[in-house]
Structures are given as C-alpha cells and as structure tokens.
Amino acid sequence: MALGPRLDLRQSQSLVMTPQLQQAIKLLALSNLEVEAFIAEEIEKNPLLEAGGGEAGERDEAPGADEVFDGDGFDGDGIRSDGFDEDGPTADRLVEAGDALADAPLDVDYTAETFHHDSAADSPRGMDGSLGMDGVAGGGVDEGRGLDDYATATLSLHDHLTAQAGELLDGFELAIAARIIDLIDEAGYFEGQTFEIAQALDVPLFHVERVLGVIQTLDPTGVGARSLAECIALQAKEADRYDPAMAKLIDNLDLLARGAIPQLRRLCGVDEEDMADMIRELRDYDPKPGLRFGGEPPAPVTPDIFVRRTGGGWAIELNAATLPRLIVNRAYYAELSGGPQDKGSKAWLGECLASANWLVKALDQRARTIVKVAREIVKQQEAFFLHGVEHLRPLTLKAVADAIGMHESTISRVTSNKYLMCERGLHELKYFFTSGVAAADGGDAVSAEAVKSQIAKLIAAEGDDILSDDKLVELLKDKGFDLARRTVAKYREAIGLGSSVQRRRQRAMKAA
Incomplete structure (x- = not known):
C-alpha cells in the first residue's frame, strides 16, 4: 500500500458540550439561591432579560412548579396549566437537543388565571407560600435576632483585640501586638511562637512575652492562651479562684477527662465536696473564648422544595420566594431589531435573543427535573414522611434514575446543594439516599439512618445501666437489625456518642 497524503470523508455523531449545554448542566447543580444570583448576573449582561411580570404574548417566563400525586402515584396531567406535566421534556432531553437558536416561546397559556400567580402558594388551595411549613422547625427563618446581635456578630475577634491593644500599647509594642493577634485563631488561641516573632521583628524575646501577657488580659478572658490549661488558668485568675488546689486541677485536666476523680482529690489535697465545687467552676469557664466573636453569623439554610401532606396525597412545590421569574422582553427586541443597525449589532442582538431563550428553557427544564426527582423521592420514601426516620428505606441514585x-449523573446534580422542607423538618435531598442494613429476619433491608436513630434512642434511655456495644448489638437484633459490633461502633461514633467507658466517666463527673 502506497504511503502519501489523501482526503477521506467520514460520518460520525458526537455530543459537543457547547456553552449552552454546559450552562444547563451547571444550573441543575445550583440551589435556588445560587440560581437567583446567576440570573442577576445574566440580567446585567443581556438587555433582553428582565425579572418580574410582563404583558401577555410579549414575554416568555420560567415559572415555578408544584405537583401533586395521590397515594398510588402522581397525577398524570400535572398540577397546573403552567406546571410540569408528565410528558414534558427532561433535562437529559434538553442536553441532547442543544438547540439554543430557535426563537420558540415556551408552550404556556399566558392568559390562564394561574399564570398571574407566583406559585401554588397563591392558588385557592390555601397554601401560604411554603405549603404550610412556616411552623416547622428548621425552616431557615432567622427570627428573634435584635440589632445588638447583628452588631456583635459583625465584629471579628481580631478587630476587637486590635481596638483594645491600641488603647494599651503604642510604638513597636503595638506592632508586636498586631503580629501576635494575627496568629490568634478563631477560638482565641495563640498558635505562633514568641521566639519566631522576636526574630522576625528583630526585638528582644522578653518584649514579645510582655506584649503577649498584655493581650492575655484583654476581653474575652482567656484569649491569647497557648493551651487549654492556660486558657482555663487565665479565666480562674480573672475570677480570683486560682489557688494551689485549682492550679493542680488545671495542670491535670487529662486525669479529669479520664474520670480519675479519686486520684485528682489526692493530688489537689481536697475532699469530695471541694472537688465537686472545683469541677463545677471549671464547667463555667469557656474553653474557646474567641468563638463569641465569630464574625458574620452563618446563613440559615433555605429550603428549595416544600412537601406537604394533603387530603389526596402529597403536594410538592419549588420555593418560589427564592426563584425569581425570568422574562424575555420581546417588545424591546422588536424595537431594537426594527431600528437602523449594522451587521455586527444585528449579530449581537441575535445572540442575546438566543441566549435569553436558552436560559429560560434551561430554567424551565431545571424546575421540571427537580420536581420530578423530588416526586420520586417522596414516592420511594413515603413511609419516612408518614412515620419518621425509623421507616427510611435504602435508596440509591440509580434506583431513582x-x-x-434519567441518567444517574443528572440525579446526582439535582440532589446536590438542595434542601427539602416537610413536616419531619429540613433535609438535604442527599439525606434520602442511604445504604441498606440487612434485616435479622431476612426481610427487607433497612436504612442506615434508621439504625442510627435506634442506637440514639437506646443510649438515651440506658439509665444507670450503661450499654456496651455488644449489648447494643443484642438489643438491635431483637428489633430486627442484624449488625456486627464494629458496625454498631461506627454508627454510634457517626452520631457523636461516646463509648460505654466514656459515657460512664461522663456520668461519674456529673454526679461528682
């Protein structure tokens, strides 16, 4: 066969990840609040996009969604005329199609009465915008906070210490203080080395030690300590309770952690009553004094989906309060395209329209997909919604897919960073996907979360008879859970419960 250059024609099919397809996939993994921020950025870049309502026939919208299914399944016709029917395309189909150029409005009846509502919350069914979930714990509502709370929260520990150091120190000592404060962690502990600071600033070591001593007198008491014992000692000195017995107790905190009370009494030279008083004093001290100046309070988790039981089954609704309506302003497009414009301006305007159309469709399909996945989760885990965590079933992403x-990767993206609010509280969608534990009687497997709940209940009710892991294995087997001892220990540690030895020591310390 001769070697040489030649031309060949080949036909092949491939899915090209265009920017629009990447955007659709990205939207699936975003929470409602992240989508809101994303939409705000797109509105700034695209003059044809708006947030809010508009005139019928001139604008496309990406509506919210709600869906209802009865005890045997969901309604095949969907819930609302602008809702998400069973035959609507999914996110997988959207990615496969990849057509962002077609100027085709969503198939929505803009004159329908339901279109003038933001969500099912405004419908005659009496929902209050959160499917009646306002009274459920964990709803993300930040109530009961006053202005003083916000003022304190916005003041960081470093700012608080710097302001105090500026009143007590000046000159090179203030520069040393600034370096020390930079090395204090959020809990209030000094994590640096005084000799390293002395070398870096070329100052005598005793000056650094002196400045550190000044910082250790600042508010909050205990800040600047290099260890837990030093932090507690600073607070004991401030309370004028740092006597030889208390000093000995603080120097032997490891014995206290192990519950060696008789040995501590001998070291401190006190009787049982004095030892009990000293332990009570220790409990009043703050082991992490800096955390009261933690900066901005963590943002409350906002639910993306509401689920509520109704007379006919379950109502599922996207949180419309965090999902603004997006509009393509076709009247503005017609006005711009009808005026004089060069070739470059016409191409740019066409790109804006294509991008706006695609984004509206992508948001619409995102909402359809989320509701569809949430519907299947509720269907699979209906026993949990009815009876609680003990009835949570093992579930995998593949089973829902x-x-x-849909593809398993689509389910993974949909369930990431999204929370569901129901009568059982606020749960991440990933919470409903758990591994299975074999039943002792050979029946259906049970969820690992259900087992953890049982372990927590048994330990909470153990009383004076502390349950060992072996005993927990026996009790769980009586309840139908076939578990090995190491598995029980793993689940116990996962829910933050100590071993039987640790719990026995804690109980002895409380009784002291």
Missing part, C-alpha cells in the same frame, strides 16, 4: 428515565 431508572424509575424516572
């Missing part, structure tokens, strides 16, 4: 005809 197969049930609704």
Whole structure:
C-alpha cells in the first residue's frame, strides 16, 4: 500500500458540550439561591432579560412548579396549566437537543388565571407560600435576632483585640501586638511562637512575652492562651479562684477527662465536696473564648422544595420566594431589531435573543427535573414522611434514575446543594439516599439512618445501666437489625456518642 497524503470523508455523531449545554448542566447543580444570583448576573449582561411580570404574548417566563400525586402515584396531567406535566421534556432531553437558536416561546397559556400567580402558594388551595411549613422547625427563618446581635456578630475577634491593644500599647509594642493577634485563631488561641516573632521583628524575646501577657488580659478572658490549661488558668485568675488546689486541677485536666476523680482529690489535697465545687467552676469557664466573636453569623439554610401532606396525597412545590421569574422582553427586541443597525449589532442582538431563550428553557427544564426527582423521592420514601426516620428505606441514585428515565449523573446534580422542607423538618435531598442494613429476619433491608436513630434512642434511655456495644448489638437484633459490633461502633461514633467507658466517666463527673 502506497504511503502519501489523501482526503477521506467520514460520518460520525458526537455530543459537543457547547456553552449552552454546559450552562444547563451547571444550573441543575445550583440551589435556588445560587440560581437567583446567576440570573442577576445574566440580567446585567443581556438587555433582553428582565425579572418580574410582563404583558401577555410579549414575554416568555420560567415559572415555578408544584405537583401533586395521590397515594398510588402522581397525577398524570400535572398540577397546573403552567406546571410540569408528565410528558414534558427532561433535562437529559434538553442536553441532547442543544438547540439554543430557535426563537420558540415556551408552550404556556399566558392568559390562564394561574399564570398571574407566583406559585401554588397563591392558588385557592390555601397554601401560604411554603405549603404550610412556616411552623416547622428548621425552616431557615432567622427570627428573634435584635440589632445588638447583628452588631456583635459583625465584629471579628481580631478587630476587637486590635481596638483594645491600641488603647494599651503604642510604638513597636503595638506592632508586636498586631503580629501576635494575627496568629490568634478563631477560638482565641495563640498558635505562633514568641521566639519566631522576636526574630522576625528583630526585638528582644522578653518584649514579645510582655506584649503577649498584655493581650492575655484583654476581653474575652482567656484569649491569647497557648493551651487549654492556660486558657482555663487565665479565666480562674480573672475570677480570683486560682489557688494551689485549682492550679493542680488545671495542670491535670487529662486525669479529669479520664474520670480519675479519686486520684485528682489526692493530688489537689481536697475532699469530695471541694472537688465537686472545683469541677463545677471549671464547667463555667469557656474553653474557646474567641468563638463569641465569630464574625458574620452563618446563613440559615433555605429550603428549595416544600412537601406537604394533603387530603389526596402529597403536594410538592419549588420555593418560589427564592426563584425569581425570568422574562424575555420581546417588545424591546422588536424595537431594537426594527431600528437602523449594522451587521455586527444585528449579530449581537441575535445572540442575546438566543441566549435569553436558552436560559429560560434551561430554567424551565431545571424546575421540571427537580420536581420530578423530588416526586420520586417522596414516592420511594413515603413511609419516612408518614412515620419518621425509623421507616427510611435504602435508596440509591440509580434506583431513582431508572424509575424516572434519567441518567444517574443528572440525579446526582439535582440532589446536590438542595434542601427539602416537610413536616419531619429540613433535609438535604442527599439525606434520602442511604445504604441498606440487612434485616435479622431476612426481610427487607433497612436504612442506615434508621439504625442510627435506634442506637440514639437506646443510649438515651440506658439509665444507670450503661450499654456496651455488644449489648447494643443484642438489643438491635431483637428489633430486627442484624449488625456486627464494629458496625454498631461506627454508627454510634457517626452520631457523636461516646463509648460505654466514656459515657460512664461522663456520668461519674456529673454526679461528682
């Protein structure tokens, strides 16, 4: 066969990840609040996009969603005329199509009465915008906070210490203080080395030690300590309770952690009553004094989906309060395209329209997909919603993907960073996907979360008879859970419960 250059023609099919397809995939993994921020950025870049309502026939919208299914399944016709019917395209189909150029409005009846509502919350069914979930714990509502709380929270520990150091120190000592404060962690502990600071600033070591001593007198008491014992000692000195017995107790905190009370009494030279008083005093001290100046308070988790039981089954609704309506302003597009414009301006305007159309469709399909996945989760875990965590079933992403005809990666993106609010509280969608534990009687497997709940209940009710892991294995087997001892220990540690030895020591310390 001769070697040489030649031309060949080949036909092949491939899915090209265009920017629009990447955007659709990215939207699936975003929470409602992140989508809101994303939409705000797109509105700034695209003059054809708006947030809010508009005139019928001139604008496309990406509506919210709600869906209802009865005890045997969901309604095949969907819930609202602008809702998400069973035959609507999914996110997988959107990615496969990848057509962002077609100027085709969503198939929505803009004159329908329901279109003038933001969500099912405004419908005659009496929902209050959160499917009646306002009274459920964990709803993300930040109530009961006053202005003083916010003022304190916005003041960081470093700012608080710097302001105090500026009143007590000046000159090179203030520079040393600034370096020391920079090395204090959020809990209030000094994590640096005084000799390293002395070398870096070329100052005598005793000056650094002196400045550190000044910082250790600042508010909050105990800040600047290099260890837990020093932190407690600073607070004991401030309370004028740092006597020889207390000093000995603080120097032997490891014995206290092990519950060696008789040995501590001998070291401190006190009787049982004095030892009990000293331990009570220790409990009043703050082991992490800096955390009261933690900066901005953590943002409350906002639910993306509401689930509520109704007379006919379950109502599922996206949180419309965190999902603004997006509009393509076709009247403005017609006005711009009708005026004089060069070739470059016309191409730019066409790109804006294509991008706006795609984003609206992508948001609409995102909402459809989320509701469809949430619907299947509720269907699979209905026993949990009815009876609680002990009835949570093992569930995998693949099981949901197969049930609704989507790819497993799509389910993974949909369930990331999204929270569901129901009568059982606020849960991340990932919470409903748990591994299974074999039943002792050979029946259906149970969820690992259900086992953890049982372990927590048994330990909470153990009383004076502390349950060992072996005893927990026996009790769980009586309840139908076939578990090995190491598995029980793993689940116990996962829910933050100590071993039987640790719990026995804690109980002895409380009784002291």
